[in-house]
Amino acid sequence: MKKILTKSLVWIGYLAVLLLLPQFFDSILAVSLFNQMAIAIVFALSYNMLLGQGGMLSFGHAVYFGLGGFLAVHALLLIEFETVYFSIVYIPLLAGLVGLLAALLIGSFSTRKAGTVFAMISLGIGELLAASSLIFVSFFGGEAGVSGDRTYGPPLFGVEFFQGIEIYYLAAAWVFVATLFMYLFTQTPAGRMANAVRDNPERAEFIGYSARRVRYISFCASGFFAGIAGGLYALNYEFVTEETLNAVTSGRVLLMAYIGGLGYFIGPILGAVILTLMNSLLSNYTDLWMLYLGILFLLTVLFLPKGFAGFIMMHRVAWLQRRIRKLVLPYLATAIPAMVFMATCVLMLELSHIEDESISVLNMELSASSSSTWLGLLLIASTSMLVTRRTLPALREAWESANHVADEPESKS
Numbered sequence: 001m002k003k004i005l006t007k008s009l010v011w012i013g014y015l016a017v018l019l020l021l022p023q024f025f026d027s028i029l030a031v032s033l034f035n036q037m038a039i040a041i042v043f044a045l046s047y048n049m050l051l052g053q054g055g056m057l058s059f060g061h062a063v064y065f066g067l068g069g070f071l072a073v074h075a076l077l078l079i080e081f082e083t084v085y086f087s088i089v090y091i092p093l094l095a096g097l098v099g100l101l102a103a104l105l106i107g108s109f110s111t112r113k114a115g116t117v118f119a120m121i122s123l124g125i126g127e128l129l130a131a132s133s134l135i136f137v138s139f140f141g142g143e144a145g146v147s148g149d150r151t152y153g154p155p156l157f158g159v160e161f162f163q164g165i166e167i168y169y170l171a172a173a174w175v176f177v178a179t180l181f182m183y184l185f186t187q188t189p190a191g192r193m194a195n196a197v198r199d200n201p202e203r204a205e206f207i208g209y210s211a212r213r214v215r216y217i218s219f220c221a222s223g224f225f226a227g228i229a230g231g232l233y234a235l236n237y238e239f240v241t242e243e244t245l246n247a248v249t250s251g252r253v254l255l256m257a258y259i260g261g262l263g264y265f266i267g268p269i270l271g272a273v274i275l276t277l278m279n280s281l282l283s284n285y286t287d288l289w290m291l292y293l294g295i296l297f298l299l300t301v302l303f304l305p306k307g308f309a310g311f312i313m314m315h316r317v318a319w320l321q322r323r324i325r326k327l328v329l330p331y332l333a334t335a336i337p338a339m340v341f342m343a344t345c346v347l348m349l350e351l352s353h354i355e356d357e358s359i360s361v362l363n364m365e366l367s368a369s370s371s372s373t374w375l376g377l378l379l380i381a382s383t384s385m386l387v388t389r390r391t392l393p394a395l396r397e398a399w400e401s402a403n404h405v406a407d408e409p410e411s412k413s
Contacts, residue, residue, distance in 0.1 A: 011180065018172040022165055031164045037276045038171040039232045042178045044256040044268035046225035049182065051254075052262035053191065054218040055198030056111070057119045059250050060126025064223040066245030067102050067129075068095030068230025070140060073240050076148025088153040088161060092174050092231035099227020100220055107219040112212055114201070123247070130246040145241030148234070161235075171232050178228055183265060185221055194218045255293070259300050261307025270308050288353055292346070318402040330398040334391045341384040348377050 021034055043065055050056045072095045078084045110121040133140035140146065150161055159166055185191045193214045197204045201211040234240050243249060252275070260271020275293070282289040304311050318324045350359060351368040358367040366373045 014179070015176055018176055019169075022168055026165075028164065031168050033276065033280050035164065035168050035171055035236045036280060037273055038168070038175045039229050039236065040253075040256060040272035040276050041175055041269050042225060042232065043229035043253050044260065044272040045179060045182050045265075046222045046229060047253045047257045048262060048265070048268045049185070049194075049218055049222040049225070051257060052264070052267070053186065053198065054114075054194045054215055054222075056114055056122075056215060056219065058122040059119055059247060059254075060122035060124075060129075061222075061226060061253055062245055062247070062249035063106070063126055063129050064099035064102055064226035065230040065233070065249065065253075066133075066240065068092075068099045068227030069234040069240040069244045070146060070230075071095050071098040071227075072231040072234035073146045073148045073238075074139075076150055076152070076234070076238070077146075080149055080152040085154065087156045088150050088235060089156050089170060091235060092228045095231025095234070096224045096228040099230065100224040102227075103220040103223025107216050107223070111215040111219050114197075114211075114215060122250075126245070126247055126250055130242055133242040133245050140242065143242065145239055147239035150235055150238055167236055171236065174228060174232060178225055179269075182221075182225060186265065190214060190217045255297055259297060259307055261309025261311075261313075264307070264309035264313065267307050267309035274308070286350065288349060291349070314403075321402070323402040326398055326402045327395075330391070330395040334388060334395045337384040337387040337391070341381055341388060344377050344381040344384065348374070348381070351377075 018038075022031055025031075025034075046064075047058070047061050050058050050061065072091045075084075075091050075094055076088065079086070079088070106125055110118055110125070134142055150167075153161065155161075161167055161170065193204060193209050194217075197209070197211045197214045204211050204214065230240075230244065233244065256271035256275050257268045258271070259274060260269065261267025278289060278293055278296075282292065286292075300307060306313075315324060315327070318327060347359065347361065347366065351366060351373070354368055358365045360366075366377075
């Protein structure tokens with residue numbers, strides 16, 4: 001009973017965050033950012049159903065996202081020309097059904113094997129659809145894509161969906177519903193068996209489950225929710241292009257899921273928020289944001305293989321044992337010089353990019369052409385890296401102490 005109450009409170013809190021965010025951050029930029037996050041959350045969670053739960057590495061997940069987006073735009077056009085008459089609220093569901101149909105077809109042969117075979121098939125399908133979008137212009141619109149207008153749809157309870165805030169609440173509703181159903185899927189026998197097939201398909205086959213059928217069910221469910229994300233994308237931007245189908249979009253959702261934490265339900269949500277912030281905000285300040293994104297992914301693979309969610313869950317024992325405070329000072333002692341090292345590396349990258357210009361940092365002008373600037377930055381970087389390495393043994397010792405589980409004393413007979 002206590003566990004059910006805790007989960008209910010988590011979901012209520014999740015809904016409250018979705019509803020209250022625009023009340024605290026009501027600027028046009030913030031609302032646009034929240035819309036992008038909502039789309040990315042559904043898309044990343046759908047990918048986690050494939051790789052995190054089912055163990056199927058896909059390089060073509062954008063196919064279902066893109067097909068859902070194109071169907072949504074064509075639905076907007078049908079509403080605009082009064083061919084059909086229904087509220088745009090239902091368009092993400094139609095987009096999800098298109099993603100499901102595509103997954104039913106493609107999954108019928110791609111899920112026979114996992115691993116490299118599945119990854120290569122997904123890559124081939126992705127490239128095939130991306131190329132087809134430039135050939136079948138009547139549906140995909142070629143390089144220009146297809147655009148629609150959501151304002152022609154009939155109002156729902158007086159809401160006409162003219163403004164971004166209205167689209168946000170529509171997206172928030174779909175995000176909550178989609179997130180809830182994806183979580184419920186993980187609690188079903190098919191969802192639990194997906195984890196078993198991922199870890200040991202031979203054993204799953206031995207106890208009577210078809211590994212291919214389990215993968216196929218997860219694959220189709222993933223395609224459905226990816227289609228919903230594509231429908232939300234089309235409603236937000238009112239146009240879709242070949243980019244929504246190509247490998248770049250597939251790679252982006254892979255980064256979201258991996259950086260956030262594959263296998264943890266909250267992981268893709270964290271990854272979607274982090275990457276959306278990097279894409280939208282960091283790109284306004286530097287031309288090297290894609291490089292930093294790649295570095296973040298590389299550091300995650302090397303030092304946080306379970307992602308940010310996995311890093312948080314690593315502290316579960318220390319939290320339950322009420323020893324989390326033992327880690328505060330060691331973390332600060334390591335994190336501060338590490339952040340200085342990373343900030344210095346960023347400055348050197350930016351200086352090497354701007355060449356003849358200068359950067360103002362803490363009221364100091366750093367010139368890219370000055371040798372003293374480079375010597376100073378190299379000195380700071382090497383010193384901070386050395387300090388970071390010196391603090392690691394103390395952090396490791398504090399970590400082991402905080403996460404040590406005392407052996408239970410043996411009962412005397």
